[in-house]
Amino acid sequence: MSDYLWDKKGDADAEVARLEALLGAFKHEPRPLELPAETEMLKPPTAGVLPFVSRLRASRLFAPAAFAAAAALVVASVLVASLFMRARVATRDEQATARPTRDARGEERPAPPETKRAMLEPPPPAEVKVKDDKVAVQSLPRRRKDVQLTAAQGRRLKSATVETLTEGAGTRDGLTLEAMSTRDGASTLVENARLLTKEQLVYALRLTGAKLRDVRERAQGTMKDER
């Protein structure tokens, strides 16, 4: 192997020397550097403050890594937003179920803690007082016609759609649009209507019983007088 080709030492290779002489015509001819006077060095934007950022940006993986980070950020924000909305809706449902409802007499009554339990429990007993040999039923509808009207309203509530319920019973039963728009809210509305009907029926039965008792006592009193 010729050492001359490597470091120009030793015996000169004739072919290499010939090519050197031949191609030497294209050798670089020294020429002064022509730098315009207004030419200035470009300063790296963040090299002095954050050198690791400039190195990171110089990396080939910077663009795909930045894209992946942005995508992950978007996905995470969407997840957080959906969880927040769910929690908010759940809180509204709880507030709607815990809101006090109104019974047939227009008095506020706290909503039952559990729907099924509330259905089994009897309504609060009405105060029945006997005064001057007459039955006085307090906090009951004054006339039988009122009882029939409230019962008819209850039936309408039971068969009505959600939209009509919103108009008619929204304020009375303490239900809001948001509460009724959910599945649980609609079932709560139906349960409340059922309770209202049951309550009115019990009142009607008690009223009838009280009247019958009154008639029987009167009849017994008349028989005693005759004897």
Add this chain to the structure above:
Amino acid sequence: MYEVETGTLLFAERRQEAAEVQPPEVALVESARAGDRAAFERLYVLYAPLVHGVLLARVPYGEVSDLVQDVFLTAFRKLCALRDPARFGPWVAIIARNRAADFYRRARQTEELCDELAQGAGRRAEAQEALEIIRSLPQAYRETLVLRLVEGMTGPEIAERTGLRPASVRVNLHRGMKLLRKRLGVKCDGDLKEGRL
């Protein structure tokens, strides 16, 4: 444990030696970064043959001189982007390669026709023919051969300036020379025939 400590010590010693034997371009690059234009002109004098050779291996001879100026102008403007001042040579060679590629991207393809070649005679025509044959060689060989045969650099100088390993430069030189001889119609010498390269 002892080996690890010994290795660490050796590494530290080598680093210290490397720090002590800094190439001259490091100081020149630092001075040029500080605004010293004379230091950059000194860098130009040192590395202009390298850039000239890299360009000559790719673009027509008539364009090389202007492109060398363009390359050094770009290098001056982007000198702050150079991370390791000791790697100025490889860095400016990369700029030259990119500039050559950019030249072919922008310019229309033209055939170089010098006066001597047009006349069909002369020593320069032969040189032009040899240069064209070198340009037809693979990239790794043609750049090394141009730096060696045209710019007159030795193998160690080429390795130092381009940042390549000396062994790689040696292999490129001899394989490239073998190919060049074959294409020039010259028989290889006895060593090449034995395949020791």
